[in-house]
Amino acid sequence: MTANPEPTRYGHLDFNSPIAPWRADRLVSALASARPATIVDIGCGWGELLLRLAEAAPLARATGVDADAELLDRARAAAKRRGLDGRVSFVEHQGRAWTESAEAVVCIGASHVFGDAPQALRELYRLVEPGGRLVFGDGYWERVPTAAQLERMWPGTSVEEMLELPELVDAAIAAGFRPLRVEAVEQSEWDDFESGYLADWETWLLAHPASPDADRIRRRADEHRGRWLRGHRRLLGFAYLTLGRPVD
Secondary structure, three states: OOOOOOOOOOOOOOOOOOOOHHHHHHHHHHHHOOOOOEEEEEOOOOOHHHHHHHHHOOOOEEEEEEOOHHHHHHHHHHHHHOOOOOOEEEEEOOHHHOOOOEEEEEEEOOHHHOOOHHHHHHHHHOOEEEEEEEEEEEEEEOOOOOHHHHHOOOOOOOHHHOOEHHHHHHHHHHOOOEEEEEEEOOHHHHHHHHHHHHHHHHHHHHHOOOOOOHHHHHHHHHHHHHHHHHHHOOOEEEEEEEEEOOOO
16 A cells, blocks of 8 residues: 655745735845845745745846755755756755855844844844845744743743844844834735645645544644644734845
8 A cells, every 4th residue: 555645845835934925026126126146045945035036136146045955955946947047056054154145135034043033133244245135034022922822832932032023123233234124924924824834734634534644644733723823823923124234
């Protein structure tokens, strides 16, 4: 008997962060309008945003950095399909150890590789060339959760894990950046993201209800949904900061 395949990973998502198509298009357009010659994406995952940036900035050379070999293979295949493999490369590397600077830097949902958001912003500052841009995407508290609310989120969550939005912007300024745009996602963007994330497991369960793995995957999906709907929904926000590094 042939074993049932595992559920896909991120098969229902374009991006591994909450973002509407129109917002992604605007971020790409704004960053590409500065005509960067070099772009680096720290924590690029499967590289969709980086590939769109490369398409919008046809003279740029772009590098995606991530530690997930499986997602990088997917990114390389997508670059080849889209004829971008000559200008876009994907490197398996720890983001916190990356040292090559660029005129445009992207770091979305990857601040944890540096420790926390303030530390990430300080480290990313050295990667952005003077006069360059950083698009930084990170979670923040819409409202500071109570102890009871924290218990309904992922294990080990603490208030100190994230900042509120004004403090996140202050951390960017303290790192040396100037904020060019501050935007926070709408609830529908969060709901679309969480639903898309869960869709890999749910469509698999519909197709393989009698699998020996079904109970394990069902529990995993239900636990994640509970942490979203009963835990961080309307408490956890996500912001995209477009930041500029002053010229020296």
